[in-house]
Amino acid sequence: MPKNESDPEDPLELNGVALLTNEDTHGEMVVCFTEEFMRLGYNASKILALFRDPFYIGPSMVTQEKGEAFVHDIISETFKAWNRECDLTPPQQPQAEDLVP
Amino acid sequence: MSKVYNWQLGREMEYPYDAAFPDRQFAFVFNLNRCIGCQSCTMACKSTWTFSKGQEHMWWNNVETKPYGGYPHHWDVKLLSLLEQSNPGGQTWNGQPADVKAPYGQFKGRTVFEAATTHISPEGAQRALGYLPTDEEWASPNRFEDNPSGSEKGHRGQLAFSSGANTPQHKTWFFYLARLCNHCSYPACLAACPRNAIYKRPEDGIVLVDQERCRGYRKCMEACPYKKTLYRGTTRTSEKCIGCFPRVEGRDPDGGGIPMQTRCMAACVGHIRLQGLVQMNADGSWKEDRQHPLYYLVHVAKVALPLYPQFGTEPNGYYIPPRWVPRPYLRQMFGPGVDAAVERYSNPDRELLAVLQLFGKDARMCFRYEIKEGPKVFENSIRGRKFELFDDTVIGYGADGTKIIETKVEEPLHVRPSQHANSI
């Protein structure tokens, strides 16, 4: 079969998906995941670990795009708002090995 | 065509048959804020029902990464654009939300049944506007999705999936949408079958394909807007989710004789799923059942919304929309109830927090809950609103009144000691 121009209908063609919005929803994503896991009983450092783990695509995307300090701040604010003890120490520069599982 | 009442659209609509409602309807609520896309649900279904020859491409339950993926490819985009073509600019909602008969206002556009009357497809006249996906569209259930792709062969001494670094990543918002047959109140699959091989059970509203009658016309596959009937080449019949009916009937020995939630519901590690049977009025709207958790989530708290209600089949799967996703996308997918639902879910009240604790706690089906008030834990302001947390206790009862769940809002977390970490 001849190889023509990229065909958006071709399921084996690697193509991007156009989105109506490029709204930045990273912050809301962090709040949501933090609250969900916090209500499950996770402590703040366990939640931060999820954001560092590349296997958790959503959370790790936020960390990569926004930096760990951004995530760290939202986690501690959320814990504060829910009156829970936050076991995070002030943000440090992420170490290279923290980003690999 | 008959006139039937579709409460999700807040109006009457055309349907090829007269309305007939079950005593109780199979229904479920999925909390999309919690789905981690692990596919445990998918595999629970596959290993129970679709592991045989000819069922390789059959995924009664699937989880897709929105807005990128879909199984079959682009099913929803295709459906939405077919509807748009048939009624350009007219697929809109308005009107005031009102009680259980019109909780989202009124849909002014056309459903798949209404659009079919004026649309002749290459496949001829249809009972419901639709299309038949190609083999190719059924071929890869995880296309565009973020499934991990390890190194191709793996190196010596290294597992192929040892790193997530090769995972294709989406650079903006996305969420996982878990789907199965919605056991619709006005099933398009049933309407389209020329052999009357599809029926809706009067006892629980589960929609089944009679394998003896089916002759593989695939009209159901063309008509189901959710693309939840699938063709099996070896038997040349269509198959679909059977709602795990033996469990729903209470015939699974594990349930001790009372109805159990389906396999995909019970297997959900994210605790996003709650399934049950709801009571219906004569016009198909839900009978008030204040202490039923599904009734509460759909009609009282209104945090759970039907998937693409505009299709018009009155699906019985409801979703708590993911709160970080831009609203226009969510409104298209779940209708006009989205803003209020996200708002309420993000600022949960006392009862909602308690009811959310029922998700994933027991495999038996919950028919009623009760809340025992507990002490106020703290009072605060979250995002500028007053917030109070109470450590209430929520108790869930099974079909025969057996207590099946008792848990608190401030639920303690037990961590299994390391020597038992992976034992079940």
Next chain:
Amino acid sequence: MQLLLDDDLVEGATFLCATRRHDIPSTSIRRFHQSREKAYSFLDPDERQEAFARVHQEFFQEWGLRAALDSGLARFQNLQQHLMAAAFRKARVRTEEGADLHVNPDARRRAIVALLPERMASTDRLDPFLNHELQHVSDMVDPAFEYDAEGVSAGASPSQQRLVRERYRLIWDVTIDGRLGRCGFATVATEAERSAEFERAFGFLADRSDRFVQLWEGDHPTHTEVLSLARDPRGFSQTRQIEPGAPCPLCGFATFQWIRAADISAVVLGRIRKDFKEWHEDEALCARCAEMYEATAMEGLPTTIEL
């Protein structure tokens, strides 16, 4: 020549024709469904399978699908003479579509064409595809073309092989579509589409538009011509030029970083001469080879390591 049909293709095609083709009389469609009905009554899976195959074969014939394939084959006269069989099978995805030549140990040749059943439900989609793919087969069996499948996948590395294969395919496609157009046969791509593809693949050639015209308007090329253009479009192998993008005489990889013999120490030169007797010092070598010889000669290591 025998016409072989895969049951899955026949079944998929008749099913789609029954729902999509408006020129089939409704009585015939009704008979089709009635015959299928009967096949469901066989409970033994093998018997059922056979019964379905019979029904689908019957209507494949009745609705002219077999004839469409036959007349496609008849358009290429040398196929009759050179092929033992032409087999058509179902492709599941578009990328699987295409024709291939299979040669038995006793040198009997068979063409296998994979296609989507959807194509068979409309002549507009079937004919151009058949013409194009069968022209490939017709070339492959033509003694004058001197086709050699092995030659196409030869190359130093997998990526080079892929590149050569892709270029080969494109050059061949250009000549096929050009020739088909001149004979008045429908095909899969227009001159403009092919020329755009050629432009993308051979953008580095100054005379690419002339070359395209030669291919498009030219006669039937030979396998060797197509292959040499695919492998070495700039003709470096003849010139032994030290040019950016030309292959290194030692490793054969295209290089943009040349190292002259004058810049290499005597020890290293000695080492290279020992491995490559034909190499001339006025030729130069690529930076990667230079680096490798530098390292191994200095350490006294062998240049190849047994793994």
